[in-house]
Amino acid sequence: MIRVVGIGLNGKDSLTIEVKSIVENASILMGSQRHLKYFPDYLGVAITLENFIKDIKNLKELNKDNKSIVILVSGDPLFFGLGRLLLQEINNKDLEFYPNLTSIQLAFSYIKVPWHDAHFISIHGRNLDELILSFRKGEKKIAILTDSYNSPQVIANIYLSLNLSKNYDIWVCENLGKIDQKINCFSPQKLINLEQYEFSSLNVVIFIENNNVILNKQEYKQLPILGIEDKYFLTFKDxxxxxxxxxxxxxxxxxxxxQPKQIIWDIGAGTGSVSIEISRxxxxxxxxxIEKTAVGINIITQNCKRFRTHNVIPMPLMSLEELYELPSPDRIFIGGSGGKLIDILEICQQKLRKKGCLVISLATIENLGISINWFKNNSWYYSLFSIQVSRSLAIANLTRLYPTNPVFLLKASRKYE
Ligand SMILES: C[S@@+](CC[C@H](N)C(=O)[O-])C[C@H]1O[C@@H](n2cnc3c(N)ncnc32)[C@H](O)[C@@H]1O
Structure with a gap:
């Protein structure tokens, strides 16, 4: 039988009496040098783990003799630990697990944040794709096991270069449970400014969403006339x-x-980012x-406050008929149609002012087809292009591109005799 025992941060004392006796009575004890040192009085055969392939081979041989083997690991063996690999190599009837607290669990306790809804990622000797994906998904809490190469600064740099709309506080928890334990909270910007600082290689990094981003005077003044960065907008949490x-x-x-002095409709305004840029x-x-969801209207209102716009009117829309009540627009942008594209186009046809134009952004080929057919059948001029942007991403000293979703931009205006 192979028993895999998780050691906590205070070594031998982190084990219950029962588990301690399992370790002490094992005929073979395997572990890192650090872990084996916790049992100086152990009388059996102690083997230092060094190289996984060699260790597994060795372990399989030893297991044939029906010996009682204990492997010491840190924390929970099945949480980004040796447990998963052992299960791939050894019959699970021959394995038993005795978990201890994981580093992540401890980190969450120290920062006093519930962790049941966190997303866990290990970049300990692994690539960064999963981390990038979870940033892009906007996970609320991301707990990351690091290594000396993928330092907290590298992680902050990746997050910032993704230029996302979600803001985070970043907790760096070093040497948890040891005398030199350090737990500090940084903004992403502050963390990359610590370029030269060396965190202990034993650390976990925790990203916690921070929705309280308020533009200070300086930031507000520095906003561009056109093309505000996504991260400044409040977005849908989920x-x-x-x-x-x-x-x-x-x-x-x-x-x-x-052009100046126009009436503009932004239909399916979402976060209001297009409306706000127009107004600026x-x-x-x-x-x-114009937005049908209450959450959306709330976000638009907050973004208007954030960007101090005075000429955006958040319009909750219960039914499409309410569009008839609005002043006739010179320009219409349709960013979302909630499955009612044709009904919306019919209303736009009646309400759009002479010489006005309409722009639709479309993510699907089906909706593009529906729109083009409608414009053809109703004798509108139209033109379109597709746009697919890849953004640069800093990975350590290198620069990679990552793609964003392609969209079609369709522009149309009525034909007049
Ligand atoms: C291979 S994982 C092992 C995880 C382990 N199974 C657990 O349950 O915590 C190793 C990573 O855990 C983190 N870690 C382990 N012990 C730590 C400690 N005392 N302080 C901070 N981070 C620690 C580091 O990110 C390290 O790179």
């Missing part, structure tokens, strides 16, 4: 990817052919940020 990305937003603003470009225009 679906951060729902926002129209900055590069696409810039293209939409160009396609809209904006043209402060004499009136922008109706």
């Amino acid at each position: 679906r951060p990817g729902l926002m129209t990305k900055r590069e696409v937003r810039i293209a939409i603003l160009g396609e809209l052919n904006l 470009l043209s402060n004499t225009s009136k922008v109706y940020a």
Whole structure:
């Protein structure tokens, strides 16, 4: 039988009497040098683990003799530990696990945050794809097991270069449970400014979402006239990817052919990012940020406050008929249609002012087909392009590209005799 015993941060004392006796009575005790040192009085055969392939081979041989073998590991063997690999190599009838507290569990206790809903990732000797994916998904809590190469600064750099709309506090928990334990909270920016600082190689990094981003005076003053970075917008907590990305937003603003003193409808406004950019470009225009979800309206209202816009009107829309009550627009942008694209287009046909134009962003080929057919059948001019942006991403000293979703931008106006 092979018993895999998790050691806690205070070594032998972290084990119950029962588990301690299992260790002490084992005929073979395997572990790292550090772990074996916790049992100086052990009388059996002690083997230092060094190389996984060699160790497994050795272990399989020893197991044939029906010896009682104990392997010491840190924390919970089945939490990014040796346990998973042992299960791949050894019959699970021959394995028993005795877990201890994991480093992540301890870290969450120290920072006083519940952890049942956290997302766990190990980049300890692994690639960073899963980490990038969880940033892009906007997970609320991300707990990361690191190694000396993938340091907290490297992680913060990756997060910042993704230029996402979610903001986080980053906790770096070093040497947990040891005398030199350190637990500190940083903003991503502050962390990358610590370029030269060396954190202990034994650390876990925890990202906790921070929704209290308020633009300070300085940041507000430095906002560009066009193309605000995504991270400044408040987004849907559960679906951060729902926002129209900055590069696409810039293209939409160009396609809209904006002029002063216009009425603009932004249908399916979502976070209001397009409305807010329009309002900053043209402060004499009136922008109706039309949105059917209450959450969306709340986010639009908060974003308007955040960017101090005075000419965006968040418009909750219970039924499409309410669009008839709004002032006729010079420009319409449709960013979301909730499955009612044709009904919306019919209303736009009646309400759009002469010489007005309409821009739709479409993520699916089906909706593109529906739109084109409708424009053809109703004798509108239309043109379109597809846009697919890949953004740069800093991985240590290298730069990689990662793709964002492609969209179609369709622009249309009515034909007049
Ligand atoms: C291979 S994983 C082992 C995880 C282990 N099974 C557990 O339950 O915690 C090793 C990683 O755990 C983290 N770690 C382990 N002990 C730690 C400690 N005392 N302080 C901070 N991080 C620790 C580090 O990120 C390290 O790279």
